[in-house]
Amino acid sequence: MELRVLRYFIEIVNDKSITSAAEKLHISQSTLSRQIKDLEIELGTILFERGPREISLTDDGYFLLERAKEINSLVESTTSAILNKKVLSGDLYVAAGEGKANAMLTETFNKLIKKGENISINFETQDADQIFKNLDAGILDFGVVYTNDSLDRYNKLSLPIDNQTGIVLPRKDDNFGKDNLVATDLKGMNLLIPRQIDVHSQLISYLDEYVRDYDITGTYDMNYNMRAMVLSGMGYAITFNKPEYQSGDLVFKSLNYLDSIKTVLIWKKSRTLSRLAEEFLKEMKHEKSE
Structure with missing residues (x-):
């Protein structure tokens, strides 16, 4: 072939x-x-x-x-990496979920572009399960995932971003009268939860232990889809807090006894990094230390 x-x-x-x-x-x-x-x-x-x-x-x-x-x-x-060993140039392939890390990533991308020449950044939105698959296949240089799993099969760099977990609901339906909810506030509700396997499992364990009476009416992988599902009335979504929930048609409520989710940069252990990928990692480590 x-x-x-x-x-x-x-x-x-x-x-x-x-x-x-x-x-x-x-x-x-x-x-x-x-x-x-x-x-x-x-x-x-x-x-x-x-x-x-x-x-x-x-x-x-x-x-x-x-x-x-x-x-x-x-x-x-591979061809691009070999041809561009001497000059900071070439292609970089990075994927991340929708979250606070994207601002940090794009700032780093911009620094690389200013330092090099003929650099092309290929930045995709993918959920964690897609990122794992594409890292293993050698398609991605790096991925950013939101998880509390150990991720021992990858090289990793923990980023200084914690993600508070709670529920998002239409602002017009906010009859709770408080910003911080307890598990019993969710009893009898229709809920939407992330499709990501490890987060999905963690949330089911939480709901089974503290809520018990609930219905999972859907799962989602991208924020845009989740937003549409919530506004349609399908249910309230368990997700991360984001700045856009401070105003607009959705509102965020934190949940007790739910650990915040860590943000981790990962790359394949057996992968030899191109010069551009090495420089990206160096800049990300510098961003973390600031």
Whole structure:
């Protein structure tokens, strides 16, 4: 399986047409069709369903697409790291959840851009489970996660940001008359909780011990989705406190006996860092010490 053919495959998927992809790749349609047919023979499966106007992926095709994108991204980042060893340049791949650490990260990104040349920062919003997967696959250089787990399989740097946990509800529904709630205040309520596995488990244990009478009506991974779910009336969300909850249509209430959640920068133990990644880590350590 050649990298060149995998890139051809990705281009066909993007264009949904072998003819269009062949034009962009500057090769003949027959050559491209033969390359894909040889790939299907090599893998022993059909990758595309050929329709009258466009092609679509089979289940095996979707699986290969995900892997092909990972392989292509890894090759590109590796090539960039090797070519840019002498100059602070190249690509940096970082993912984080939605939280207070993002301001710290973007300040560090800006410092790197000012210090180097031809630097490209690839910053994505991902939940912790996605970050673990992409770090393990070599797609990310670093991830920022919100967790109290030990994370022993990664190198890590604890950041000076603690996240207070509580519930978010529509401001118009705020009949509690207080900012700090006790567990019994949640009895009989519909609740929305994070999908992240370790946080999910911690919250279920808390609810089972202190609340007992409750209903989980949904889970979420991103703040935007959670906000829409709360405003629709699906339930109150257990989440972190954020500045936007001080005004607007949502309000935050802290919960007793819930530990604050730590913020941790992590990277793969076996990964050799590029010069740009090393400089990023150096700056993050400096930010932490200030």
